[in-house]
Amino acid sequence: MNPLDIFTDYTLRTVSLGAALLGIVSGGLGSFALLRKQSLMGDAMSHAALPGIALAFLFTGSKAPLVLLLGAAIAGWLGTWFVMQVIRKTRVSQDSAMGIVLSVFFGLGLVLLTFIQKLPTASQAGLDKFLFGQAATLMEKDVITMAVLGLPALLLMGVFWKELKLLSFDREYGDTLGFAMQKMDLLLTAMLVVAIVIGLQTVGVVLMSAMVVAPAAAARQWTDRMGGMVVLASLFGAISGVSGAVLSATMENLPTGPTIVVVLSVVVFGSMIFAPRRGLLFNYVRSRRNSQRLQVRAVLEDLYMLSLQHAGEKRPHPVQTLRAMSWGHGGVERSLRELEERKWVTQLPGGWVLTTAGELQAQQHAGEEKS
Amino acid sequence: MESHANTSISGNVPAVEVNDLTVAYHEKPVLWDIDLVVPQGVLMAVVGPNGAGKTTMMKSILGLIKAAAGDVRILGEPYDQVRRRVGYVPQRGSVDWDFPTTVLDVVMMGSYGSLGWFKRPGRQQREKASAALERVGMEKFAHRQISQLSGGQQQRVFLARALLQEAEVYFMDEPFQGVDATTERAIIAILKDLRKANKTVIVVHHDLQTVPEYFDWVTLLNVRRIASGPVEEVFTDENLRAAFGGKVGFLTKHGHDEHHDASHPVSPEANVPEAGS
Numbered sequence: 001m002n003p004l005d006i007f008t009d010y011t012l013r014t015v016s017l018g019a020a021l022l023g024i025v026s027g028g029l030g031s032f033a034l035l036r037k038q039s040l041m042g043d044a045m046s047h048a049a050l051p052g053i054a055l056a057f058l059f060t061g062s063k064a065p066l067v068l069l070l071g072a073a074i075a076g077w078l079g080t081w082f083v084m085q086v087i088r089k090t091r092v093s094q095d096s097a098m099g100i101v102l103s104v105f106f107g108l109g110l111v112l113l114t115f116i117q118k119l120p121t122a123s124q125a126g127l128d129k130f131l132f133g134q135a136a137t138l139m140e141k142d143v144i145t146m147a148v149l150g151l152p153a154l155l156l157m158g159v160f161w162k163e164l165k166l167l168s169f170d171r172e173y174g175d176t177l178g179f180a181m182q183k184m185d186l187l188l189t190a191m192l193v194v195a196i197v198i199g200l201q202t203v204g205v206v207l208m209s210a211m212v213v214a215p216a217a218a219a220r221q222w223t224d225r226m227g228g229m230v231v232l233a234s235l236f237g238a239i240s241g242v243s244g245a246v247l248s249a250t251m252e253n254l255p256t257g258p259t260i261v262v263v264l265s266v267v268v269f270g271s272m273i274f275a276p277r278r279g280l281l282f283n284y285v286r287s288r289r290n291s292q293r294l295q296v297r298a299v300l301e302d303l304y305m306l307s308l309q310h311a312g313e314k315r316p317h318p319v320q321t322l323r324a325m326s327w328g329h330g331g332v333e334r335s336l337r338e339l340e341e342r343k344w345v346t347q348l349p350g351g352w353v354l355t356t357a358g359e360l361q362a363q364q365h366a367g368e369e370k371s
Numbered sequence: 372m373e374s375h376a377n378t379s380i381s382g383n384v385p386a387v388e389v390n391d392l393t394v395a396y397h398e399k400p401v402l403w404d405i406d407l408v409v410p411q412g413v414l415m416a417v418v419g420p421n422g423a424g425k426t427t428m429m430k431s432i433l434g435l436i437k438a439a440a441g442d443v444r445i446l447g448e449p450y451d452q453v454r455r456r457v458g459y460v461p462q463r464g465s466v467d468w469d470f471p472t473t474v475l476d477v478v479m480m481g482s483y484g485s486l487g488w489f490k491r492p493g494r495q496q497r498e499k500a501s502a503a504l505e506r507v508g509m510e511k512f513a514h515r516q517i518s519q520l521s522g523g524q525q526q527r528v529f530l531a532r533a534l535l536q537e538a539e540v541y542f543m544d545e546p547f548q549g550v551d552a553t554t555e556r557a558i559i560a561i562l563k564d565l566r567k568a569n570k571t572v573i574v575v576h577h578d579l580q581t582v583p584e585y586f587d588w589v590t591l592l593n594v595r596r597i598a599s600g601p602v603e604e605v606f607t608d609e610n611l612r613a614a615f616g617g618k619v620g621f622l623t624k625h626g627h628d629e630h631h632d633a634s635h636p637v638s639p640e641a642n643v644p645e646a647g648s
Contacts, residue, residue: 035470162483162491170466170480172435176459177484177536224471224516 015135015249018143019241019260022199023211025150027237028157029195030212031219031230032188035168041080041189042212044098046196048079050109050205053130054116063126065145069197072130076193079105106205133204133257135245146198153191157230164188165226202245204257211237214264221275240264292335297365298326299335300344303354304362316351384447386411386540386571387432392441394424394431401427403595405441409588411539412569414562416576416585416602419592420615425575426462428592429542433459445540455484458538462545463525468517474528475500475513481535496535503531506564507557523554530561541565541572548577559585582606 033039049072056071057063079101086097116127129137157164166174167184174181192212199208219232244260273280302325306317323332336352339345344358354362389407393400402424409415417425430436432443434450445453458481475497482496492500504510507527512520520528526546533541546558562585565572576582582589582602589606591597591614598610 035467037467159489162486163488165472166480166483169470169472169477170461172430172465173459173461173480173532174483175435176433176454176457177480178454179483179488220471224518225473226471229471 011136012246012249014140014143015138015245016242018138018146019135019202019245020238021143021146021150022195022202023215023237023239023241024234025153025237026195026199026208026211027215027219027233027235028154028230029188029192030237031216031226031233032157032164032168033192033212034216034220035226035229036188039213039216040095040098040209041083042192042196043209044083044102044105045076045080045193046200046205046208047102047109048082048105049073049076049197049200050130051075051105051112052078052109053127053200054109054112057116057127058112061121065142065201066148068130069145069149069200072197072200073193075105076196077190080189080193109205129204130200131204131206132255133200133202133207133260134248135202135256136249138202138245142201149194150198153194156187156191160184160187168226202241202256203260204255207257207261210261210264211241214261214268215240218264218268218271221271221278236264236267240267292331295326295331296335296338299332300339300354300358300362301365302326303345303352304359304366307354307359314353316348316353318351322352384411385409385444386413386446387573388444388447389428389432390442392428392431392443393439394427394436395439400439401594402431402438405592405596407590407596407599409571409573409590409599411446411571412566413571413588414566414586415571415573415588415590416582417573417590417592418576418579418582418614419597423593423614425592426544429544429573429575433457433542455536456539458533458536458541460529460533460541460543460546462548463522463529468520468525470517472517473513474504474509474515474517474520477517477528478503478531478535481532484536499535500531503534504528506534506561507531508553521551523550526550526554527557530558534561539570541570543572543574545575545577547574547581579611 030039030042033042052071052073052075053068054071055075056068060067062068083094083097083101086092086100087094092100113127113131126137163174163179163184166177166179167181167188171181171185174184196208196212199211203211215233215236216229218236219229222232223229240260240263244263245256247263248254248256248259271279274282276282299322302322303317305325306321307314319332319336322336326332336345336347339358340347342358344355344361345352346355385408387407387409389405392402392405392407394402401422405428417428419425427436431438431441432445432450443450445457450457478500479492479496481503482492482499486492486496501510501513504513507530509524509527509531512524512528517525517528526548530543530546533543547555550558562572562574566587574586576586583606587602588600589602590599591605591610593614593616597614598605
């Protein structure tokens, strides 16, 4: 199959639609997890969901998406609840609590999965797609299930927009205003569980948390508004989801989860490097420019100090002196050339000397520093 | 609304009344049997050493920390019923200032309470927020991303947000902590305005020197309530020593002689920044 078949091929269209949907939901809701510094919660939730899937299958014998996802949601919710209880009732820290829940639930899930695979019934095969995801197995009924769960979560996010902002920015203040922040917290957690659960079949429990964290982290780089961040994170989630799912569905033996994560990594690294204001490149250029400006200024001031020591006598100073005065920082010549361009210094046979304009400029700098 | 009419008729209902308030963390009491009556229309400082429970008292009055025992009334009613008439300025360090939002947006949060669930702020709220920003001298910063603010500017944004609540009783947690002179002046001006409008303001304060200058009422706290009342009656060397132990090398009554009390050992604790008390 060719990735361009997305426009004609029915299966590919279904897969893309599903991946886009889960990208939008997990990207949007993941933004709140990121802003509340609970990104790892998604990881705990998704790993905790695995035993739920296995148990749902064991109890019902059904592989209907709604049944399995419901099992996943209950287990994911239980895991989260467990983390909250451990934090509240014991002195175990949040990261340890999440680590414990994540590994215990996931381990249990793996045991159950192995057990199921050894069962004689033939229908069990296929549950292991929940580990790393298998977009190619997405069918229309799966996508419908995802929509039925995911769209209400998005709707709730819109309805409770200002309450969620309060919860994320200043929870206690929200409490004093009379908004039940504990309830908002529970609601947001439930929505996050939904966002994770609907991606399990496509991305898998192991890597699903990337769909929650990465689009939000990338989006934060580009915008300083919560609304912009949520929209952009949804967009990044959808793009990565669709391209990852389509790539893996059109190639043999390419698990979807890892493929999506590779695409996401490109988006995240690109955002880290190239985003204006917050990006590394921008910061590098800015600090580079600043240090150049400071260096030019330092050379000018060094020349001024030298001229003061020689009581105004217009005497040239060799570049070696200036280099020694700049403590071995390079670029003295470049600074001199820049100063020469501004006509603040001139080169004489014996070295460099301040012009009258340069002297005035240096005096001005000295005045600034005193005030 | 009925209760509102009640209090304006009987103007002598205290702004805040606390009885037997006790708070404990992990079985260790941090506030012990606090009784407090704050009349309406005063500016009250809450002072005490680090770990004395100043912030805890404020938060438990506001229901943010669960009290082990005790009863709190604000304007004669349980807090739940008068929320709309109470404003709160938390410590500015309690939030993430890198949050993706603007100054105006943060100030508008002060209108959320009167909007209630679901409703979004509109033009009216935006105008009020702009006016509040003007009162704190921050109107030029309305559309700035909040991470670009200095500490003092952050404090003024929080103050503007509380002003938007149009409350009758204000609780402010360390508003003067580490702010610049402009901000300090702005806060003082606002406090005076609020007093003129017969509002009550309760301020957790750490600078003993300025208590008599800024406030007319004071509560000295150190796990227990040491004293509470008008500054000129209560803010005495004796009470301060009772609240701070022998640690006070900077008592205020003797003017600028900051270290007159050198005979008392100055504990290093006195300089340790407050750790979430």
